[in-house]
Amino acid sequence: MVKLFWVKCPNCGGKFYVHTAEFRGQEREMRCPFCSTFFKDVEAQAIWEEDEPPQDW
Amino acid sequence: MSKDLRSFLKKLEAEAPELLVRVPGEVDPRFEITALLQNLEREGQYPVVIFEQAKNLKGQPSGIQVISNLFADRRAIALALDLPKEKWRLETSLEYQRRQSNLIKPQVISRDEAPVKEVVKMGDEVDLHDLPVLTCHAMDAGAFLNDAVIAPDPDTGVYNASHHRQQIKGQNITGLAASPRHLWSYMRRAEDRGEGLPMAHVLGHHPGFYLGAEALVPMETDEYEVMGGILDEPLRLVPSEAFGDRLLVPADAEIVIEQEVIPGTREAEGPYGEWTGYFSPQTLNWMIKIRAITHRRDPYYMGIFVGHPDSAHLGSIPKEGGLFQQIKNAVPTVQAVYLPWSGTCRLLCYVSIAQQAEGEARVAALATLPLFDEIKYVVVVDDDIDVFDERQVLWAVATRTQPAESVDIIRQVRGGTSDPSQMHPTQGSKMIIDATRPLDRPFPVRLSIPQEALQKMKPEAWLAAKDLTRLGINR
Numbered sequence: 001m002v003k004l005f006w007v008k009c010p011n012c013g014g015k016f017y018v019h020t021a022e023f024r025g026q027e028r029e030m031r032c033p034f035c036s037t038f039f040k041d042v043e044a045q046a047i048w049e050e051d052e053p054p055q056d057w
Numbered sequence: 058m059s060k061d062l063r064s065f066l067k068k069l070e071a072e073a074p075e076l077l078v079r080v081p082g083e084v085d086p087r088f089e090i091t092a093l094l095q096n097l098e099r100e101g102q103y104p105v106v107i108f109e110q111a112k113n114l115k116g117q118p119s120g121i122q123v124i125s126n127l128f129a130d131r132r133a134i135a136l137a138l139d140l141p142k143e144k145w146r147l148e149t150s151l152e153y154q155r156r157q158s159n160l161i162k163p164q165v166i167s168r169d170e171a172p173v174k175e176v177v178k179m180g181d182e183v184d185l186h187d188l189p190v191l192t193c194h195a196m197d198a199g200a201f202l203n204d205a206v207i208a209p210d211p212d213t214g215v216y217n218a219s220h221h222r223q224q225i226k227g228q229n230i231t232g233l234a235a236s237p238r239h240l241w242s243y244m245r246r247a248e249d250r251g252e253g254l255p256m257a258h259v260l261g262h263h264p265g266f267y268l269g270a271e272a273l274v275p276m277e278t279d280e281y282e283v284m285g286g287i288l289d290e291p292l293r294l295v296p297s298e299a300f301g302d303r304l305l306v307p308a309d310a311e312i313v314i315e316q317e318v319i320p321g322t323r324e325a326e327g328p329y330g331e332w333t334g335y336f337s338p339q340t341l342n343w344m345i346k347i348r349a350i351t352h353r354r355d356p357y358y359m360g361i362f363v364g365h366p367d368s369a370h371l372g373s374i375p376k377e378g379g380l381f382q383q384i385k386n387a388v389p390t391v392q393a394v395y396l397p398w399s400g401t402c403r404l405l406c407y408v409s410i411a412q413q414a415e416g417e418a419r420v421a422a423l424a425t426l427p428l429f430d431e432i433k434y435v436v437v438v439d440d441d442i443d444v445f446d447e448r449q450v451l452w453a454v455a456t457r458t459q460p461a462e463s464v465d466i467i468r469q470v471r472g473g474t475s476d477p478s479q480m481h482p483t484q485g486s487k488m489i490i491d492a493t494r495p496l497d498r499p500f501p502v503r504l505s506i507p508q509e510a511l512q513k514m515k516p517e518a519w520l521a522a523k524d525l526t527r528l529g530i531n532r
Contacts, residue, residue, distance in 0.1 A: 001477050004338040016196055016328050018339040023325075030339055031325040033198035038325075 005049035008057075011037040013045060015057070020049070060263040060288050061172075061309035062124070062357055065137060069105060073142045076104050076133050083110040086123065086200065086360070087192040094126055094362050103129035103366055111189035111358070114200055114225065119189040124357045127264050128371040137264035139289065146445050147381070147393045153287065154378025157272050161285030163292040163305070171295040171308035175354045179298060183347050184228045188260075188312070191360035194330030198339065200225045201329060202314070203361045205270040206233070207281075208240055208256040209304060211247040216305075218270035218280040220361070220371075223258060224326050229347040231316070232326035234340065236474060239276050244318050244343060253317040255304040256345070257297065261311025261359040263288060271375040273429060281305075299348035311359065312352040319344045330364050332372065332401055335477050366398055373402035380425050384408060387424040388417050394425075395444040396432075403431040404476065407444035410437060412493050419465065422489040431473035436490045441503065453492040457500075465489045 003020040007030060014034035023030055029038040041047060048057060058064060069077050084090055090108055097104065105126050113119035128134055131145035138152045168174045178184075190200035202223040209216050217239040223231040235241040240256075247254040259266070269284030285292045294305040299315040306313045326342035361368050373396040384391040390411040396402045408421050418437040425435050438444065438453040458464070465488070472485030479485040494500045516530055525531070 001475060001479050002338065002340070002482055016198075016339065017336070018325070018328075019341070022341045023339070028341065029325060031198065033196060033328055033339070036199075 005047060006053050006057075007041065007047055008045040009035060009037055010039050010043050010045045011035050015053070024049070059293050059309050060265065060290060062261050062263055062311055062359070065263050066105075066107075068136055069133060072136055073132060076130055076142075078104045078106055080106060080108045081110065083112065083118065084108050084123075085112050085116075086114070086189040088195075090123060090125060090191055090360065091193045091362060094129075094365065094367075098365060105129070105133060107357075108189075113189050114186035119187065119358075121189050121356055121358045123189050123191070123360055124261065125191075125360045125362050126367045127359065127361075128267070128368070129362065129366040131370055131374070134264065134268070134370060134374055137268065138287070147377070147395075150374050150377035150394070151381060152378075153268060153374050154382060156286045156289060157269075157274070157283060157375070157378070159286045159289075160278070160282040161289075161291050163281045163285055163294045165294050165296075165305060166308050168295050171293070172353050173306065173308055173310045173313050173351050174295065174298075176352050176356075177298055178350045179348070183350050185225050185231070185314075185347060185350075186228060188350075189358050190225055193360075193363060194336065196328045196336045197330055198224055198327050202231065202258050202260065203363055204261070204359055205259050205267055206240060206256055207259060207304075207306065208243050208254055210243055210276070211250070211252065211254060213277070215277060215279045216281045217243060217276070218284065220267070220270060220368075221258075222329055222363075223345060224329070226324075226344075231345045231347065232324055232342045233318075233345050234326055234329070234337075234342045242276065247318065248320040251320055253320055253346075255297070255300040256316050256318065257304060257306045258314040258316060259307055259310045259312075260314065261357045262307055262309065265289075266292070266307065266310075267371060268375055271372055273376065273379055297349070298351060306351075311356040312350065314347055315349040315351070316345045316347045319346050331475055332364055332368050332403065333475050333477055334364050334401060337475065364401075366402075369398055369402035376403075376429060379428055380406070380408075383428055384410075384421050384424045388421040390417070390440075391421060392440045393444045397447055399447060400434065403429075403473065404433045406432045406435045407447075407450050408435065408437045409440050409442055409444045410493070411440040412496065415496050418491040418493045419489060422491070426467075426470070426487060430471050431476070432487070433472065433476065433485065434488050434490070436492055438492045439494055442492075450492070454490060457492045457494055458490060463491045465491075 009032035012035040108123040111123040132142040135145040265288040269287040293308040295308040297304040322344040323341040327339040328336040392409040422435040
């Protein structure tokens with residue numbers, strides 16, 4: 001399976017994961033599945049990519 | 058009368074009414090439909106469920122009934138292939154295989170004869186939000202169409218059919234995910250010329266239509282002909298509204314969405330709860346423009362419960378028959394093949410053989426691997442083991458194998474791209490477990506009780522009625 005990383009939406013704080021090669025450092029917009037906000041990785045409220053994020057992240 | 062979803066529902070009601078339930082109350086397609094299906098699954102129940110009143114994506118009554126779980130119980134699939142429901146095991150897979158190799162050309166009819174043309178919406182009338190499109194799982198990026206997508210090869214006109222998810226992104230825009238197989242090839246070739254590819258998303262038809270879309274056939278084989286074979290009659294087609302003869306669509310469908318790839322576009326699509334039981338990540342995928350929606354006057358909307366037996370059996374039965382034939386070429390004494398639900402009906406494969414010579418079990422296992430990439434574990438057992446009974450298979454593994462001698466691991470083999478455990482995008486490893494008895498030394502005999510005694514001591518002849526009822530023995 002492809003490598004993925006977690007992001008937190010800058011608008012609603014919703015957490016989801018995306019394809020690393022397609023979105024990390026690529027200037028491409030992700031789309032929040034919860035509020036439909038488009039944003040780039042540098043605009044994310046937070047990013048978690050090394051391991052599984054904790055429950056309260 | 059041609060086979061369609063309605064003729065199948067009549068057959069189901071007549072021959073297996075216990076496999077069909079109706080929900081009269083109004084439901085929201087966002088999580089409520091799949092939540093009920095999940096709760097039924099927890100009770101060990103997998104009926105076809107018709108939701109008689111479903112809201113659309115605007116929160117209004119849609120006037121469209123939703124049907125799901127058509128493939129969740131293999132007995133319903135046996136009926137779809139005109140077998141008795143009791144023949145749900147290998148007989149169903151072999152019947153599928155027989156029909157798949159009997160291609161039947163489709164029949165083109167006029168639009169006046171086509172039930173799917175009873176209502177035609179084009180231009181501004183097209184609005185996907187009028188439909189009760191399911192949002193299945195918590196992290197899904199919204200509502201997704203998830204039935205069969207049909208498209209003609211841009212060079213040869215040969216039709217491909219396959220299951221794809223399409224995320225609703227607007228009134229007439231969706232995003233479509235495609236892995237590098239036939240439809241992907243079609244879309245890339247059209248895109249390289251700067252052209253869109255006409256396609257149809259078919260929502261609701263006879264189960265044989267969707268089973269045909271899962272056939273493993275070469276790209277040169279027209280899958281409308283495969284579907285005819287599976288249905289055992291010519292599939293009726295009709296020219297589309299938006300593309301005319303360039304795109305023929307199934308005339309007896311419930312709802313057809315006529316659409317076109319927008320060449321050169323990619324946008325974030327997903328996450329989506331997939332067949333693996335996990336959410337696939339958001340990726341860049343094609344944008345699709347909807348050109349027309351046609352449907353029956355009172356259509357059913359079919360939603361597949363992906364990641365559950367509904368999608369799992371839809372994928373496995375078309376593969377089991379092919380696997381059986383492939384193994385049979387190498388090991389003629391193969392008895393049965395099963396892709397169990399515990400392995401999502403793809404990753405685990407159980408094979409039984411009547412082993413004649415040492416080494417046949419490994420040959421049988423290796424023969425399964427070329428057919429499709431997702432198989433990761435193959436367990437081969439003797440013919441006294443019922444592969445459809447997982448407890449028996451695991452008993453054979455527990456009592457007939459020694460890990461150091463019975464297990465082989467093959468590394469760096471092409472694997473399933475969706476397997477979440479796979480570190481490499483396309484390559485993984487496979488494990489073969491030879492759980493057959495050795496032939497080169499005496500092996501202990503299975504426990505047994507004489508048949509005469511078993512016949513004499515039937516519980517119904519010896520237990521009180523109240524105890525039979527209490528134990529759930531009803532004969």
